[in-house]
Amino acid sequence: MSLEHFCQSRLLKRQQQHRLRQRSVLASSQGVHVRLDGRDFVNFSSNDYLGLAAHPDVTQAFKEAAAQYGVGSGASHLVNGHSVLHEQLEQALAEFTGRDKALLFSTGYMANLGVISALVGRGDAVFEDRLNHASLLDGGLLSAARFSRYRHNDVGHLAEQLSSSSARNRLVVTDGVFSMDGDLAPLKELSLLARQHDAWLLVDDAHGIGVLGENGAGCCEYLCLGQDDVPVLVGTLGKAFGSFGAFVAGRESLIDMLLQYTRPYIYTTALPPAVAAASLAALDILRQPEGPRLQLKTNIACFKNRAQALGLDFLPSDSAIQPIVLGDEQRVIQVAGALRDAGLLVGMIRPPTVPEGTSRLRVTLSAQHTEADIDHLLTSLGRTLTQVAHA
Ligand SMILES: *Cc1c(COP(=O)(O)O)cnc(C)c1O
DSSP states (O other): HHHHHHHHHHHHHHHHHOOOOOOOOOOSSSSEEEEETTTTEEEEEEEEEEEETTTTHHHHHHHHHHHHOOOOOOOOIIIIIIHHHHHHHHHHHHHHHSSEEEEESHHHHHHOOOOOOHHTTTTTTEEETTTTTTTHHHHHHHTTTEEEOOTTOOOHHHHHHTOOOOSSSSEEEEEBBBTTTBBOOOOOHHHOOOOOOOOEEEEOOOOTTTTTTTSSSOOOTTTOTTTTTOOOOEEEESSTTTTOOEEEEEEEHHHHHHHHHOHHHTSSSSHHHHHHHHHHHHHHHHTTTHHHHHHHHHHHHHHHHHHHHTTTTSOOOOOOEEEEEEEEEHHHHHHHHHHHHHTTTEEETTSSSOOOOOOEEEEEEEEEEEHHHHHHHHHHHHHHHHHHHOO
């Protein structure tokens, strides 16, 4: 088969399934008001939950650091790319999450691929929630450990799998807040179960860090789980932090080992130091108790109340991620398209990101939305769903 024919047939397949994805061009900063493909929208589809991606203090910190340290880091961390700003950020993140140490990664995807492969391999076993983020599933598959998936948040199913495994080392892997569903993993139960079975627990808190818990330290703080309960904690800096990058936090021995063995850490250029400075500035803002975290909480409560009053059937979620499952791809495209015509952007999530038959709109809330924005979205959505149902 020619390469041309191969590519065309793959594309055609996606198109026939109504799963072809398209990029839009963003001509503004990220936030609640964006300019996309030449039109203005109120944005309910970004992960910039706190509005920090274009916050003046974060931008200023980035500019000042770039003026002092330049743009490129020039080398990997272990060669000579590890700057004083990376060092400061690692210390701040360790303190923030209540862990001994933290290790910065360029992206959450790389952190997950790397850490899972550094912890387990041939002869070991990895157990993953079936709705885990793609990077966690890919990390598990790449590790060459025996790979099993348990039913979503089903601790009993995981217990069965752990009981029947005789692998040398066993790693349980879960999202903290599920990225496409918005619900929380039963981390207390998972941590107890892992302990009973002498297994290790990795939690990816990409959507909880900066949002949940009294100080915003994420799902572990929210559920009072320390580094002995959740020994391997992954956080990302591209969502609530509004910046870029990721980290793993835990005991000193874990982090020291990862530094030696994690290939996506070792064989890649360090983040630009100015990006680390931006993350430090974001951390200062998101820690404030009366800051954007409080407003986000208010907005989530407002959204849930209004949605319920309108009889809209969102998934049960207390997080900034509020999905409504429509089932089929065409319906999702139709409804999201109508919302776009009304100046509203929501995420269209289809397989393979979510299981077959569960295509959905993924609404994400920001601290910067107003009550009027939320009303506009929900009334437009209510109207559109009725029209589509009767069409
Ligand atoms: C976004 C996300 C990642 C990937 O993080 P990046 O820094 O964007 O690569 C990992 N895990 C989860 C659960 C995510 O939602």
